Amino acid sequence: MQQIDLSPIIEPLLAWYEQNHRPLPWRDSPTPYHVWLSEIMLQQTRIEAVIPYYERFLSACPTVEALACVDDEQLMKLWEGLGYYSRARNLKKAAQRIMEQHKGELPASYEALLALPGIGPYTAGAISSIAFGLPEPAVDGNVLRVVTRLTADESDIMKDTTKRRVTASLRAMYPQAMNKAANLTQALMELGEQVCIPNGGPHCESCPLGATCMARARNLTDRIPVRTPKKERAIQPRTIFLLMHGDKVALRKRGDKGLLSGLWEFIGREGWCELPEAQAWLKEQGAHSSRLIAAPDATHIFTHIEWRMKGYFVLCDDAPSELLGQTLVWVTRKELHDMYALPTAFRAYVRALDDFSPREA
């Protein structure tokens, strides 16, 4: 399918955006750093959930320089709950690179932005246009949905060829005027989030592009966008052991590679253990427990896998410093909340610990 001239959408879309955009903290002062941080946080996370994280992060790291120097543990704590922690690590790496190679300022060039860790075509396009006013589109799932509907394009939006074609069509019509490029990027995003929505049907009756939309004219809005079905997630059963000694609980650090790398976690193992097996396994590992008490089951969904977890409170007679060849740290519940970043996957067990009293059990 060929590129389609999208220029007729510019003026109605910009006029609509002027009247309808939501006030968001990063829109108040769209510096390159603010746009970058917000766009990275918004990947995979809803706007409402991002706002408090964004504000807290900026108080702790108000500049690229502060981000480049932030302590790793503090960085993980600031990101705790947002998931996809490699995003935070890449932010810091990119900030260090910006300090070394760009005198502390994000570069005003799409290609130079793309060369920074964690910045892909979408984020480079967003920073280029919103912060620097360059004629570069930012094409994510929202924008793909809007454009394929506008053009009644039934190609699979999961394919790179579709994404490249949509990007090329948008780039060809992007205005050179700084303010227009910035607003057009945000207008396309806003339309995809507010009007041309994915589930429950788009609000075509209130869409500023309704008169030119080919999917609407051909009654195809429920068929477009077309996407290949996602692969089913693999289910992984796990058992979580909340090792407790006095008022402390044991944590260990995950390895440097793979899922949730470098983050703190409760002791756990693959597979579901019933109580006798759990007791025997812990003893084998050198954790002597006076009692095991069932904790609630929990589920956590990652992109490609799903953890189904069974848990135990383990009241230990002593506090071993090692288990399974790994160092344990013993922390109070307050330290657990204030100092250690645990992935959201364990949130149900942090809550279970808050509600648990060994004396009442």
Ligand code: SF4
């Ligand atoms: S008219 Fe409907 S389908 Fe077309 S862009 Fe607007 S909201 Fe989306």
